[in-house]
Amino acid sequence: MIFLMMRRTRMMDIEKPNFELALFEANKLLLQEGLIETFPFQAKKIVKSCSDMSIQSFKKAIEKYGFDPKDLGSKSALTASRLGRKLLLYNNEEYKPRVIWSILHELGHDNLNHPLNPEQYSNKEIEAHFFAAQILMPEQIILELIRRGEKITSKFLQEKFEVSREAAEKRLKTMSMINWEWRTEEEKFFDECIIKKFEAFLNSIHPRTPTFDEDYEQMEADRMSWRI
Numbered sequence: 001m002i003f004l005m006m007r008r009t010r011m012m013d014i015e016k017p018n019f020e021l022a023l024f025e026a027n028k029l030l031l032q033e034g035l036i037e038t039f040p041f042q043a044k045k046i047v048k049s050c051s052d053m054s055i056q057s058f059k060k061a062i063e064k065y066g067f068d069p070k071d072l073g074s075k076s077a078l079t080a081s082r083l084g085r086k087l088l089l090y091n092n093e094e095y096k097p098r099v100i101w102s103i104l105h106e107l108g109h110d111n112l113n114h115p116l117n118p119e120q121y122s123n124k125e126i127e128a129h130f131f132a133a134q135i136l137m138p139e140q141i142i143l144e145l146i147r148r149g150e151k152i153t154s155k156f157l158q159e160k161f162e163v164s165r166e167a168a169e170k171r172l173k174t175m176s177m178i179n180w181e182w183r184t185e186e187e188k189f190f191d192e193c194i195i196k197k198f199e200a201f202l203n204s205i206h207p208r209t210p211t212f213d214e215d216y217e218q219m220e221a222d223r224m225s226w227r228i
Helices: 002-014 019-032 043-050 058-065 096-111 122-136 139-147 154-161 165-176 185-197 199-205 212-226
Strands: 054-057 077-082 085-090
Touching: 019 043, 019 096, 019 122, 019 185, 043 054, 043 096, 054 058, 058 085, 077 096, 085 096, 096 122, 122 165, 139 165, 139 185, 139 199, 154 165, 185 199
Parallel strands: 054 085
Antiparallel strands: 077 085
16 A cells, blocks of 8 residues: 555656646636736736636735635745635735746646645746746747847846846746747647737837838728729
8 A cells, every 4th residue: 555655656756737728828818818818917806807706915825715824935926725715825025026936836736736836846936937927028029030030148138027136047048948949739829810910019029121022012002992
């Protein structure tokens, strides 16, 4: 019996993160959530809109639900259950970018149907981090800005997406390890849709230079408008 428990624990520990699922769920939320129109966005409003979790500050959770401050620990955000309700609690006294990341990290756990205590499973934590990174700094947006000639640095990500330096540097490191030629048809579809949805945000940073075909089409349209 002990051997079986040890074996099961080891299997949970070595289970690989499902990056494809985390990316799919994040992309789906980016496209479907009407409250995400630009970056940065209001993370708390997103939680209220797309989940059944009640989002509360640590202070309010202590007053309303009788949480012991010791139970909340030093985390920026966490999920808990009280009176049959699922709660997402956050520390509004923490560094804002870190709190926002933690809120979306917890939303990732919820969207990916992770257990209530996912920190026991390292692969689930990685999936939630991947989800949060994609929501806050979509890879499609970053790649499109690069194609337009923008130089992407840690400072750039911090300023444009209002993330912490740690999150920005981790994002750059993760994206540098991805082979962007290996894209499934589903991923390519999401890429096109996300770029289209956030075209205004992209143009506010680096307007796209029209191609020759687009210039020609515009000239033809102008010429046709001159006709009587």
